[in-house]
Structures are given as C-alpha cells and as structure tokens.
Amino acid sequence: MSERIFIGVAWPYADGPLHLGHIAGAYLPPDIFARYHRTKGNEVLMVSGSDQHGTPITIKAEQEGKKPSEIAAQYHQQFLDSWQKLGISFDLFTSTGTANHAEVTQDIFLTLFDRGYIYKATVSQPFCPRCQRFLPDRYIEGTCPYCHATGARGDQCDACGKPLNPVELIDPHCRLCDTAPQFKDSEHFFLKLSDFQGKLLDWVKDKKHWRPNVLNFTMRYLEGGLRDRAITRDIEWGVPVPIDGFENKRIYVWFEAVIGYLSAAKEWAKSSGDEEKWCSFWQGDVNDVKSYYFIGKDNILFHTIVWPAMLMGYNDDLNLPYDVPANEFLTIEGRKLSTSHNWAVWLPDYLSRYDPDPLRYLLSINMPETGDTDFSWSEFVRRNNNELVATYGNLVHRVLTFVYRNFDGCVPEYRTIDDSGVVLDNKAKAIEALVDSLLSQCHFKQAIMQAMLLAQETNRYLDEKSPWKVIKEDRQAAANSLFTAICTISRLKNILYPFLPFSSQKVHEYLGFEGHIEEYTRKNPLQPLPPPGQRLREPRPLFSKLDEGLVEEETSRMGLPGS
Ligand SMILES: [Zn+2]
Ligand SMILES: [Zn+2]
DSSP states (O other), rough: OOOOEEEEEEEOBSSSBBBBHHHIIIIIHHHHHHHHHHHHEEEEEEEEEBOOHHHHHHHHHHHTTOOOOHHHHHHHHHHHHHHHTTTTTOSSSETTSSSHHHHHHHHHHHHHHHTSSSSEEEEEEHHHHHHHHEEEGGEEEEEEEOOOOOTSSSSSSSOOOOOGGGOOOOEEEETTTTOOOOOEEEEEEEOOOOGGGGHHHHHHHOOOOOOOHHHHHHHHHHHOOOOOEEOOOSSSSEEEESSTTTOEEEOHHHHHHHHHHHHHEEEEEEEOTTTTHHHHSSSSSSSTTTEEEEEEEGGGGIIIHHHHHHHHHHHHHSOOOOOOOOOOOOOTTTTTBBBTTBBOOOOHHHHHHOOOOHHHHHHHHHHHHHSOEOHHHHHHHHHIIIIIIIIIIIHHHHHHHHHHHHHTBBBBOOOOHHHHHHHHHHHHHHHHHHHHHHHHHHHHHHHHHHHHHHHHHHHHHHHHOOHHHHTOOHHHHHHHHHHHHHHHHHHHHHHTTTTTTHHHHHHHTTOOOOSSSHHHHHHTTOOOOOTTTOOOOOOOOOSOOTTTHHHHHHHHTTTTSOO
C-alpha cells in the first residue's frame, strides 16, 4: 500500500528575491523529500505559495511608491521562474492573495471565535504622531529586551528569535520617520494559546523522531508557558476580519499564512476536479498519511506550537504535523547572511549563470541540518570540479563513452561476475537501502554522502579492473566488469535523482531508458538495471568544470549596494 505524504513548505514573503539561505533552509530539502517519495510510488502533495501580506511588503511598497499587490505579483512570478529552473517540484505554488485562501482563513477564524479560542481585548498599540498611524510589527523597531540587539521589530527579534510585543521594545521608533511612538488603545482579537499548553505538551511528548533543535526549542517554549497572541492588526493590506466593526483591521499575517497549507491543499483539490481530494492528505492514520513541514529555524514556533494549536481548536479530524524538519542557517563566506547589506547569493542571479545541479549538490552535501553551515564560492568550485566532475561525472562519462564505442552502442553481455564485482554490487545494494532509510528520516546530508562513497568505490573497482586495457587481450573480461560498472551507475542515478534530477535524467537516457526517470522508477521498482543488449544513447559529459577565476569575480559582487 502506498503512503500519502503531505509536504508543507514555508511561504516566502513576496517582498524580495530568494537567496541561497532560503533554498538550503526550506526549499531544496522538501523537493528532495518529494522526489524520493514519488519515486517510491507514494502519493505526494507538496504545496506552498508566496506570502503576499504582512508589513515587509507594505513597507517596501511605500518606499517604492507602488501598491503592495504590484510588489507581490512581481516576486510571485520570479519565484515561479526560480522553482522551474532549480527544479523545485511543487504540486501547487499559489499565493495568500486568492479568494479561496481568504475564505478558508475566515472560516478558521470564525470557528475558533465561536468556540471561545479567539477573544476580543483592548490593547495599547504604538501610534506614530507624525505619520498619524498605528505601527504594527515591522513599522516599529527598537532594542530587544532579551538579547539587547538593536533593530528588533515589533513582532520578533531576529537576533535571538524571541517573539515580541511592541511595548517590550527598548527605545522604540517609527520605521518610516524615526519618531518615538505614543501608545493608544485599539481593540484586537487574541488567539487563546494558553488553552492549548497541556494538549500541546502531550502531543509533543512522543515526537522522538523530531530533530533535537526542533524538539528542544518547542519543549522549552511550552514549558515557559504560552501567552495569548494578538492575531489582528491596524492595517489595510491582508485578509479582512470577518466580524462587523473591524473593517479597518486585518488578520495577522502569521495567523493567516500557516492556514495556507490547508487552503492550498483545497485549491489543489478543486483544480484537480475532485473537491474532496485534499482530505486524503489531511485525514487518516499516521501509518497511511503523514504531514511534513519544511521551514527554517526562525519559523519553528509557528509550526510546532501556533499552527498545531489552531488545528486542534478548529477540527479534531485534521492531522497535526508528523515532522517539522527545520534547518539551521546558511552563512555566506563565513559571515551571517544579510539581505540589507547585500551579503547574499541571489537565486535568480545564480541561475542566470550556472546550472541547477551543482548548486543542489553543494547545498545538499553541506546542508545546515544540525548546525549552521557556510557557502563559499571556492567550495562551490572545488566540490563541482573535484566531486561532481571528477568523481561522479567522469565515472559515468568514461564508462558510457567506452562502452558506446567498443560494444556497438549497447550494454555489454556479461558471462560471470568475479569476487570484486560481487563486492561492489553488494555495496551498491547496501547503500541503496541505507539511503532509502536516511531519506525517509530527512537525513539528506548523510544520504548524499553515501551516494558519493558509492561513486568512489566504483572508480576504485574500475581502476582495479582496467577494462580499457584488458579489452585488448580479453574482450569478455572487459565486458563483465563494464556491465558491473553500468549496473552501479544505474543504481547511482536513482539514488542521486532526488538531489540531482537534471543529471539523473540525462544518465537515464544515456543508459537507453525511455521516458522520465521518476515515472520509470515508479513503474519498474524491481528493475533498476539496464538489461544486456539495451541500446545506449551517445553520452555527453554530465557536468562542466568551473574556472577558479569565478571565485574572485563572484565574491567581488557581494556586499555592494544593489543586486
Ligand atoms: Zn533578541
Ligand atoms: Zn512615523
């Protein structure tokens, strides 16, 4: 029986281009996971969308003299383009700007309100006397009361990750005009998180399979006691509050964005022609259906506490997250990534100059799973040249070219496989099984390292067998070892497919297989190997060597104003 895997991916703010930190943190891992499960024959629904609301976008719109919707539409288009070029295979990438999303959000809001999990209260809100407006979230900045970092915002401190209320900020000022705010009364809705403390603690207790950073953060947070959170704001951009008298307020972007996981599943079902199809990914026993949420570590709170609490209060039948494999951060050239200082590698920029697979490779083998990792251009060149080109690409190219030229363009007929061939074959099967188990637990980095070990082993085997020399005296002996190597290459392209989909597709075709590799593997799970006699296609090199000179060129672009 195939499993159903729901994959929710963090919703990127449509207020700027994606950078490599986003990709390593939240977008590449779910794509690897989705491809892995699809290949196994499981049903996957992977959704996300651009987060069109929230104060980052309205601030940017005000600064550029545009409408928030124009900014959001521009970046939404750019995201779609990036997913396509990088091969991030969403089943649906929508946005929070749809009528469907507003409808689902308002339904959850009203249901929680009717059940007493949302209540009204009057709160003191920062108000800028000069701009004559309330200052929610990013409109106000100050010093963090916990870690004393400057530039902490009204909703959160990025330096220590603590959520904040504007009143807590030391030295607060208006982001637009720098004036110190006054505080004025305003009526808002609150999510009664405190009601869920016990239920959440019970739920988290058996989550031993969560990453330690995610589990520890969540436990610490829950044990510290949950405070109710305001879920509306004094702004005009966002999902309207569905209650009379609140026409000038909007639902808080965070309350609303996490609902996107459910609304996107419903939108996907509608467009598939079966409106109820989303249920199969949201309801049922954990052995049949699991939901995973891929995010960066700064979003853990909203996915292990706020969203589960909302779901518990809304509808008992909906599945809570099975796992939330949050990644740590990616630093760039040894420094903390900073979009405001242009200390970042922008994805559209990367994709305009380089192929997708070398980036997917580096960010996989260097994934910030259990601690921060660093991206540097010199490592990019080194890993591309020494590992992708020299170890894997060269293995594929030298074997397939030699066979293509010396065996009439067909997979050679083998007679016997000797001891070292059997050893290699067993090793390949063992690594295949190990990678399967690692991927099922979201251990991506270890999985790709195992795959590269297999490529190294195969190179060693070929060096020992030297079919290129042996063929002159013993054509059959060369055919035997080349057949063994081809089988390992065929397994390798399957193992590496979730990580390197573009090059695995090429190897699939060079080996003479038809159609798409994912489709083929799904339909022929027990026949990963090309049969003797199968006609090959003329191979081309899988990867290109990169020039060392690009390191200086690329690093000199960074840190300069503009991107
Ligand atoms: Zn702080
Ligand atoms: Zn102001």
